[in-house]
């Protein structure tokens with residue numbers, strides 16, 4: 096029954112929602128995080144590396160290597176777009192955490208990606224949560240990389256919707272459009288999750304209040320770093336809620352059936368006022384002439400979360416599950432007793448909803464073991480990601 100956990104490398108620019116995704120990954124039994132690679136985006140690369148090391152130390156997972164990524168774009172551009180106004184000058188909500196003790200490994204992010212893909216061809220998934228420079232460099236470094244890597248799951252693009260940097264572009268693609276175009280046309284197995292999908296996955300202000308009442312170490316950590324993220328969303332979107340971009344992309348890597356996809360060729364605009372624009376050619380129309388999309392490999396583009404019917408209970412459970420996962424990780428980390436007996440009865444949705452924030456911490460260890468089962472059960476009937484809640488309060 097227990098399938099081998101999926102090996103993943105998270106390419107990341109932490110980043111508040113990156114932190115959420117990383118913690119979620121570390122506690123997910125479905126995956127084994129074999130490394131973090133860092134990139135500029137929410138902060139400059141040096142700080143991204145520092146934050147990646149810090150988060151692993153908070154989680155007690157200093158066994159996981161961190162490889163530092165590029166400090167410049169694929170075309171050696173040094174004028175980077177850094178979103179510190181979204182995530183704070185320190186990238187983690189201006190909490191000024193102490194510097195980490197650990198250091199990155201000597202290999203560059205691109206070299207690490209190439210090496211890991213080669214060690215276990217077809218079985219390593221990259222979850223790319225920042226600009227795609229490192230992935231493009233890996234593709235250029237090793238012609239076999241696109242074949243060796245199992246799958247590349249990207250948080251990036253704005254498909255048929257406005258971007259979040261400007262009307263044309265989504266932040267990660269805008270960060271290095273040339274790299275993104277290299278990656279999308281590389282022939283690798285790619286699933287990209289854009290903001291057309293992640294804008295449907297919202298953590299609301301009341302959700303955060305519940306989080307704040309939990310005495311879980313991680314819930315407390317998250318509550319703190321989320322303050323600034325909420326302020327930004329209030330200002331930018333006039334709403335009391337935040338988009339869960341990176342956690343959504345991570346969950347799509349764990350279970351691609353959580354999203355529905357279109358398949359086609361994606362090209363990225365690399366210049367002009369629409370720099371960073373992602374355009375999917377869905378192959379429906381046969382054009383008379385050769386286009387820039389002709390004969391390019393196809394990728395999967397998430398176009399919607401699969402939510403034919405989502406009711407309040409499922410929304411609640413989806414959120415609880417997420418928070419439970421995060422809290423359970425910490426509980427496990429702190430657990431004095433190992434291998435305590437796991438009950439075989441699954442709590443029903445309302446039980447989870449009602450009890451999650453008042454849990455006896457000793458129970459969380461056993462609950463952790465039930466999380467995948469609950470998630471699988473939810474996946475079987477509907478998509479827990481699809482909260483369907485509009486940021487405009489509709």
Ligand SMILES: [Ca+2]
Pocket residue numbers: 107108109110112113136137224225341
């Ligand atoms: Ca990110």
